[in-house]
Amino acid sequence: MFKKNLERFLEAMSSLFFAGLIAVVLLQVFARMFLPRSPHWTEEASRFLMLYMVAFAAGLTAKERAYVNVDIFINLIKGRLRAVIQLFIDISVMVLMAVTVWYGWRNAAIGAIQTSASLGIPMNWIFGAIVLHSGSILLFMTTLVFEDIKSIVTGEVKYGNATLP
Numbered sequence: 001m002f003k004k005n006l007e008r009f010l011e012a013m014s015s016l017f018f019a020g021l022i023a024v025v026l027l028q029v030f031a032r033m034f035l036p037r038s039p040h041w042t043e044e045a046s047r048f049l050m051l052y053m054v055a056f057a058a059g060l061t062a063k064e065r066a067y068v069n070v071d072i073f074i075n076l077i078k079g080r081l082r083a084v085i086q087l088f089i090d091i092s093v094m095v096l097m098a099v100t101v102w103y104g105w106r107n108a109a110i111g112a113i114q115t116s117a118s119l120g121i122p123m124n125w126i127f128g129a130i131v132l133h134s135g136s137i138l139l140f141m142t143t144l145v146f147e148d149i150k151s152i153v154t155g156e157v158k159y160g161n162a163t164l165p
Helices: 002-034 042-063 079-113 123-154
Strands: 157-159 162-164
Touching (some): 002 123, 042 123, 079 123, 079 157
Antiparallel strands (some): 157 162
């Protein structure tokens, strides 16, 4: 139940930031074409909106194992060995994301003394996207590790939504 609600929340927030990004970019295009001056803040706002759009969607992408990867060699391996290799990869990603959350949090704390140039937003809110991004991947990778362990025990290897031989 919690996982489904979290997924819905992340999808909704990612969609909301995407809609904001589209609106800001369209405003900038309209202003450049039809108004004597264009707003100076739209370029910075579009960067921040895109940053948060990706941050909210990152965990969902990890959950589906939809990130780009080189799977030429792992596709040659079948059964439990493939699940063991996938477990190693997932734990490695978890470690990397845990380190990124740790240092991202520290970086965000430093950003509290800075503000963005055009919007005047405290930069800790912007740097906080790193924590959100890495934290959501870490959370969903944790669930994938449990699926990997189940695959090792049962011998039924899952990759995203597909069950592999």
